[in-house]
Amino acid sequence: xxxxxxxGKILKGTSLEMVKGELHTDGSKITYIGEVPKAGExxxxxxxxxxxxxxxxxxxxxxxTAMTFARSLADNYALDDWLHKAIFPIEGKLTEDNIFWFxxxxxxxxxxxxxxxxxxxxxKPEGVVRAVxxxxxxxxxxxxxxxxxxxxxxxxxxEKYNDVDPLISYRxxxxxxxxxxxxxxxxxxxIAHKYEAPVFAHISETKAENEGCxxxxxxxxxxxxxxxxxxxxxxxxxxxVWFSDEDRKIYKEKGLYAVFxxxxxxxxxSGIAPVPxxxxxxxxIAIGTDGAGSNNSLNMFREMYLDTVLSNVxxxxxxxxxxxxxxxxxxxxxxxxxxxxxxxCLEVGxxxxxxRIDMKDPNMQPDxxxxxxxxxxxxxxxxxxxxxxxxxxxxxxxxxxxxxxxxYRVTNxxxxxxxx
Amino acid sequence: xxxxxxxGKILKGTSLEMVKGELHTDGSKITYIGEVPKAGExxxxxxxxxxxxxxxxxxxxxxxTAMTFARSLADNYALDDWLHKAIFPIEGKLTEDNIFWFxxxxxxxxxxxxxxxxxxxxxKPEGVVRAVxxxxxxxxxxxxxxxxxxxxxxxxxxEKYNDVDPLISYRxxxxxxxxxxxxxxxxxxxIAHKYEAPVFAHISETKAENEGCxxxxxxxxxxxxxxxxxxxxxxxxxxxVWFSDEDRKIYKEKGLYAVFxxxxxxxxxSGIAPVPxxxxxxxxIAIGTDGAGSNNSLNMFREMYLDTVLSNVxxxxxxxxxxxxxxxxxxxxxxxxxxxxxxxCLEVGxxxxxxRIDMKDPNMQPDxxxxxxxxxxxxxxxxxxxxxxxxxxxxxxxxxxxxxxxxYRVTNxxxxxxxx
Numbered sequence: 114x115x116x117x118x119x120x121g122k123i124l125k126g127t128s129l130e131m132v133k134g135e136l137h138t139d140g141s142k143i144t145y146i147g148e149v150p151k152a153g154e155x156x157x158x159x160x161x162x163x164x165x166x167x168x169x170x171x172x173x174x175x176x177x178t179a180m181t182f183a184r185s186l187a188d189n190y191a192l193d194d195w196l197h198k199a200i201f202p203i204e205g206k207l208t209e210d211n212i213f214w215f216x217x218x219x220x221x222x223x224x225x226x227x228x229x230x231x232x233x234x235x236x237k238p239e240g241v242v243r244a245v246x247x248x249x250x251x252x253x254x255x256x257x258x259x260x261x262x263x264x265x266x267x268x269x270x271x272e273k274y275n276d277v278d279p280l281i282s283y284r285x286x287x288x289x290x291x292x293x294x295x296x297x298x299x300x301x302x303x304i305a306h307k308y309e310a311p312v313f314a315h316i317s318e319t320k321a322e323n324e325g326c327x328x329x330x331x332x333x334x335x336x337x338x339x340x341x342x343x344x345x346x347x348x349x350x351x352x353x354v355w356f357s358d359e360d361r362k363i364y365k366e367k368g369l370y371a372v373f374x375x376x377x378x379x380x381x382x383s384g385i386a387p388v389p390x391x392x393x394x395x396x397x398i399a400i401g402t403d404g405a406g407s408n409n410s411l412n413m414f415r416e417m418y419l420d421t422v423l424s425n426v427x428x429x430x431x432x433x434x435x436x437x438x439x440x441x442x443x444x445x446x447x448x449x450x451x452x453x454x455x456x457x458c459l460e461v462g463x464x465x466x467x468x469r470i471d472m473k474d475p476n477m478q479p480d481x482x483x484x485x486x487x488x489x490x491x492x493x494x495x496x497x498x499x500x501x502x503x504x505x506x507x508x509x510x511x512x513x514x515x516x517x518x519x520x521y522r523v524t525n526x527x528x529x530x531x532x533x
Numbered sequence: 534x535x536x537x538x539x540x541g542k543i544l545k546g547t548s549l550e551m552v553k554g555e556l557h558t559d560g561s562k563i564t565y566i567g568e569v570p571k572a573g574e575x576x577x578x579x580x581x582x583x584x585x586x587x588x589x590x591x592x593x594x595x596x597x598t599a600m601t602f603a604r605s606l607a608d609n610y611a612l613d614d615w616l617h618k619a620i621f622p623i624e625g626k627l628t629e630d631n632i633f634w635f636x637x638x639x640x641x642x643x644x645x646x647x648x649x650x651x652x653x654x655x656x657k658p659e660g661v662v663r664a665v666x667x668x669x670x671x672x673x674x675x676x677x678x679x680x681x682x683x684x685x686x687x688x689x690x691x692e693k694y695n696d697v698d699p700l701i702s703y704r705x706x707x708x709x710x711x712x713x714x715x716x717x718x719x720x721x722x723x724i725a726h727k728y729e730a731p732v733f734a735h736i737s738e739t740k741a742e743n744e745g746c747x748x749x750x751x752x753x754x755x756x757x758x759x760x761x762x763x764x765x766x767x768x769x770x771x772x773x774v775w776f777s778d779e780d781r782k783i784y785k786e787k788g789l790y791a792v793f794x795x796x797x798x799x800x801x802x803s804g805i806a807p808v809p810x811x812x813x814x815x816x817x818i819a820i821g822t823d824g825a826g827s828n829n830s831l832n833m834f835r836e837m838y839l840d841t842v843l844s845n846v847x848x849x850x851x852x853x854x855x856x857x858x859x860x861x862x863x864x865x866x867x868x869x870x871x872x873x874x875x876x877x878c879l880e881v882g883x884x885x886x887x888x889r890i891d892m893k894d895p896n897m898q899p900d901x902x903x904x905x906x907x908x909x910x911x912x913x914x915x916x917x918x919x920x921x922x923x924x925x926x927x928x929x930x931x932x933x934x935x936x937x938x939x940x941y942r943v944t945n946x947x948x949x950x951x952x953x
Contacts, residue, residue, distance in 0.1 A: 181898075181899070184898075184899065184901060184909075185905035185906045185910070195851075218899070380909070381851055382845040382851040384846060408909070412910075415838070422796070423799060425799055426802050426803070426804060430802055431801055433802070472941075473937065475601075475638055475641035475645060475940075476642050476831070476913070478638060479638070479944045479948045481606045485605035489604075489605060489830065490604060490825075490832075491830075492912040493896070493914050494912060495914075510930075520895075521893070521895075525899045527899075528899045528901060
């Protein structure tokens with residue numbers, strides 16, 4: 114399939130450089146970006162952008178996709194109660210088929226929000242593999258080891274899911290310090306060293322988590338993980354709300370990724386990550402939605418907006434975070450965090466994970482500054498098209514590879530069984 | 534025009550009661566709500582809701598509509614610099630025709646976000662009247678008196694714009710304590726007493742504003758306004774970020790409305806309003822977007838979300854604010870604040886200011902709890918239809934009463950002239 118996008122603007126990604134002109138894809142790859150048509154080319158489809166902007170898709174660098182089941186189900190609990198009273202009892206019942214359907218519901222929401230890949234920590238991965246094969250979504254698994262399971266299959270999963278489908282990859286990971294014994298963390302570190310692979314986990318999400326870790330180990334989670342060799346081949350952490358100067362120093366020196374989840378942290382009253390400090394220190398940053406249970410939406414626009422403006426009010430400084438920095442984190446930072454360097458920007462030879470932003474929506478006008486309009490004013494309704502691996506999965510509000518209505522019908526039926 | 538909505542759910546408003554069935558309008562009024570069709574009725578149009586929800590439109594209880602010109606134009610200034618360096622120089626150039634076009638741009642964004650009325654503080658009202666007459670939007674003027682003008686025409690405007698068009702009304706107002714002399718405030722109070730009318734103004738938006746007021750008058754703005762008799766016939770304040778216990782007591786005793794503008798306060802680093810304290814005290818609350826210069830979007834979903842979750846993190850309490858309370862403020866509270874009691878809910882005899890929420894968007898699924906999905910997960914893309922005064926102005930992404938493309942073309946041309 115060869116597709117030509119023309120008569121638009123192209124936000125290339127890494128540098129946030131904007132060029133006028135056209136972009137061509139052939140199969141999964143970008144084959145041309147230029148101001149003028151390329152002579153002698155024929156295409157399977159030519160799309161008139163009518164002045165709209167195409168740009169790299171957003172990368173959701175931390176989520177629990179199948180937790181769409183938990184949306185608005187048990188709001189207004191603090192993290193600990195929320196997990197133990199509301200979520201764990203249902204999770205105990207989830208079947209592979211539940212995961213298959215609730216993951217597909219999450220993908221619908223990702224596509225609508227311009228998200229072209231997710232870094233997903235959950236369980237029963239075979240349900241996810243079925244979902245990817247049916248939908249064409251790009252999925253990066255993050256290992257979800259904790260004291261209740263996962264360590265015995267981590268290596269097997271690592272090998273299997275890095276070789277199951279071009280749209281699927283797998284990175285080592287565990288839930289968090291407070292759910293994972295030192296013995297298990299050491300075993301994960303051994304596997305990381307064997308494969309020279311990065312490791313990811315929830316980290317310093319709540320003040321209580323840090324306090325517990327200090328009581329158990331007399332150090333912060335970041336210091337503990339580093340001391341166990343978990344970060345020797347890179348990786349990073351999700352949330353990073355209660356990070357110390359020393360924690361950031363470790364992240365900077367090891368080239369680790371701090372993945373922010375502002376909405377989830379607000380709703381669960383966990384805190385506000387010190388985003389400006391990470392940026393000032395030159396630490397790699399990326400952005401995630403967390404799961405729909407704690408967010409409750411899988412909306413990268415809202416995350417970008419909050420990662421920009423929340424620090425303004427915390428620091429009493431309206432210049433605290435530049436929206437361009439956050440936009441870059443949502444696109445390029447996320448891709449590199451997830452090992453998707455081939456999807457980190459729009460350049461010839463890169464993979465065609467592309468979204469189209471509708472400039473005919475009033476919140477994108479006047480066109481004083483596209484990047485700032487996107488971060489400060491954008492919402493999922495502005496996404497007119499989402500392409501993954503050269504295939505258009507979402508266009509003009511329609512889902513092209515699977516039936517959204519069927520997903521709603523089945524997942525609502527499943528809710529009756531799960532909470533009944 | 535008689536319209537029948539059927540096969541859906543109706544969120545009635547005030548009580549947030551949800552009923553299944555149908556709703557009929559005749560002209561500007563709601564004529565029937567019931568579970569079953571009404572025998573013998575004929576309609577000009579019958580709309581199958583296909584399970585979607587209709588509900589009262591959101592009321593934007595504080596905004597500067599024509600400031601769409603300032604979107605992403607001069608971000609990352611603090612309030613004082615932002616006004617003086619970026620905004621005032623352009624405002625000095627704005628013509629009535631500029632106001633007409635930039636107001637129409639704002640209305641497009643309101644319609645897309647399910648907003649059916651705005652409480653708008655700006656100037657050159659004749660440009661707005663032209664915009665209302667062309668578009669069919671519902672507009673409530675708020676007087677914008679300050680030391681630079683407005684007091685000499687306030688009474689004339691009050692009489693004129695309460696009698697110019699059924700979609701337009703006018704409430705007394707002034708900019709703020711720090712821009713308005715005591716003498717002028719006394720003259721406004723006299724007018725309020727003459728008409729027995731409520732008075733509105735920006736209040737306690739920044740810490741610096743409160744400090745300045747204390748230096749000048751040795752009291753808070755709320756106490757000052759009350760002491761001048763400005764609140765003797767009701768009214769309220771916009772922002773209310775730095776309110777004391779005593780300020781809230783005045784608002785409670787006088788039945789005043791506190792209008793929150795969370796996004797603007799974050800972006801300009803003004804602070805976070807103590808929403809739970811207002812709710813606990815039983816004070817009337819409403820929600821506004823403020824202008825596009827400081828927000829930057831006119832998105833009531835984002836406001837509702839933040840008015841709910843920001844207080845969670847401030848208070849370290851995930852139960853701090855119930856989303857249902859905020860939803861009610863965005864619909865019913867706003868209507869009553871603006872004097873639009875006839876639009877405050879969906880009941881027979883009320884005015885037909887109605888929006889339709891698309892339940893076929895994935896962020897509204899599974900349908901565990903509609904109200905919470907709306908506040909925690911909703912975005913403007915979920916608004917499928919916006920009806921004002923019985924007329925459908927926006928449906929399926931199309932604007933039915935005026936040409937959005939022309940608005941974009943003209944406003945972008947105007948930007949070239951204004952900043953050139």
